[in-house]
Amino acid sequence: MSLEELRNQIDSLDNQMLEILNKRMEVVKHVGELKKSTQTVIYRPEREKQIVDRLDSMNKGLLNRAAIEAIYLEIFAVSRNLELPERIAYLGPEGSFTHQAAESRFGAMSDYLALPNIRSVFESIDTGRARFGVVPIENNLEGIVKETIDLLNETDLKIVAEVAISVHFTFATKAEKLSEIKKIYSKDIAFGQCEKFLNDYFAGKEDDFFVQVDSTSKAARLASQDPNSAAICSHIAAKLFDVPILFDNIQDSAQNRTRFFIIGKDFINQKSDNDKTTIIARLPEDGKPGTLMKFLQEFESRGINLLKIESRPVKEGDHFNFWFLMEFDGYFLDESVQEIMAKHASEIKWLGSYVKAI
Ligand SMILES: C=C(O[C@@H]1C=C(C(=O)O)C=C[C@H]1O)C(=O)O
Numbered sequence: 001m002s003l004e005e006l007r008n009q010i011d012s013l014d015n016q017m018l019e020i021l022n023k024r025m026e027v028v029k030h031v032g033e034l035k036k037s038t039q040t041v042i043y044r045p046e047r048e049k050q051i052v053d054r055l056d057s058m059n060k061g062l063l064n065r066a067a068i069e070a071i072y073l074e075i076f077a078v079s080r081n082l083e084l085p086e087r088i089a090y091l092g093p094e095g096s097f098t099h100q101a102a103e104s105r106f107g108a109m110s111d112y113l114a115l116p117n118i119r120s121v122f123e124s125i126d127t128g129r130a131r132f133g134v135v136p137i138e139n140n141l142e143g144i145v146k147e148t149i150d151l152l153n154e155t156d157l158k159i160v161a162e163v164a165i166s167v168h169f170t171f172a173t174k175a176e177k178l179s180e181i182k183k184i185y186s187k188d189i190a191f192g193q194c195e196k197f198l199n200d201y202f203a204g205k206e207d208d209f210f211v212q213v214d215s216t217s218k219a220a221r222l223a224s225q226d227p228n229s230a231a232i233c234s235h236i237a238a239k240l241f242d243v244p245i246l247f248d249n250i251q252d253s254a255q256n257r258t259r260f261f262i263i264g265k266d267f268i269n270q271k272s273d274n275d276k277t278t279i280i281a282r283l284p285e286d287g288k289p290g291t292l293m294k295f296l297q298e299f300e301s302r303g304i305n306l307l308k309i310e311s312r313p314v315k316e317g318d319h320f321n322f323w324f325l326m327e328f329d330g331y332f333l334d335e336s337v338q339e340i341m342a343k344h345a346s347e348i349k350w351l352g353s354y355v356k357a358i
Pocket residue numbers: 028031042043044045047048051075076079080083
């Protein structure tokens with residue numbers, strides 16, 4: 001078949017797809033009206049997962065799961081915008097890894113708000129400037145993002161979903177030679193993830209050679225303004241700010257992944273077939289041995305699989321007391337989870353149950 005004939009086939013298929021997509025949007029519009037009349041939430045991550053799972057399981061064509069998911073996440077984002085446009089705040093500026101994580105879930109069509117720090121993302125949701133926020137929670141090499149879990153402890157916002165993306169760092173600079181570089185901008189966590197590279201090329205530099213800024217894309221912007229500096233940043237940020245990439249993939253591990261939370265106000269997911277729950281536990285500070293162990297046994301005895309436990313200082317008084325961020329398999333209304341939540345009601349703050357993505 002000639003190229004022209006093949007392209008004619010594509011055109012005809014596109015016409016059919018457009019017609020079907022518009023039909024889908026008609027139905028979505030009705031869903032939106034129904035939700036408005038019953039005052040229920042627009043974004044239903046568990047339903048979106050169900051659709052992708054179903055399509056993947058019945059799929060017989062050339063598309064793999066990742067391709068189906070990529071196409072459908074865009075369709076879902078367009079659908080939600082048709083139901084009710086909702087603004088998404090993220091840790092910016094544009095081109096940050098958090099931006100990339102936000103786009104992977106909310107698509108290219110959404111209305112985004114880039115904010116300068118994690119606290120302002122939380123505040124924007126609390127005050128209604130944005131409906132959802134995207135913030136980093138942990139990296140598999142660097143560990144937890146303390147600011148995010150402290151803010152989850154302080155505020156009443158809930159976890160709507162989790163997203164994980166692979167992180168690749170580049171070294172970008174306008175300098176012609178490495179010897180011209182007088183400082184390197186990046187975020188603390190990114191410096192930590194590129195230690196081997198920094199040791200190879202910049203061992204013995206003074207501490208002020210490494211300048212910590214709020215985000216890796218801010219680092220790219222600063223490096224674009226000063227040819228005697230460099231940035232450790234994402235590929236997109238280097239491109240966005242027109243800073244040439246001198247070295248690519250400079251991270252210590254090729255398996256470098258960051259996990260993000262999508263957070264929202266007054267949000268409760270419906271149960272899916274694969275949920276995770278996050279809580280904060282403030283156990284009594286009576287100094288009795290075994291308090292934490294007894295609490296953990298509540299999970300073990302009910303066969304609940306614990307996924308994570310992180311301790312954070314209470315920050316009150318001069319003593320060394322802690323609270324814990326805990327994650328486990330299951331949905332908050334599961335009988336076994338409810339038993340623990342009821343028994344320890346005054347000690348537990350529920351942060352959300354959501355589709356497990358990792
Ligand atoms: C249409 C709905 O609203 C949203 C859009 C969806 C879709 O396009 O299929 C699915 C879930 C929701 O996030 C729905 O809840 O069914």
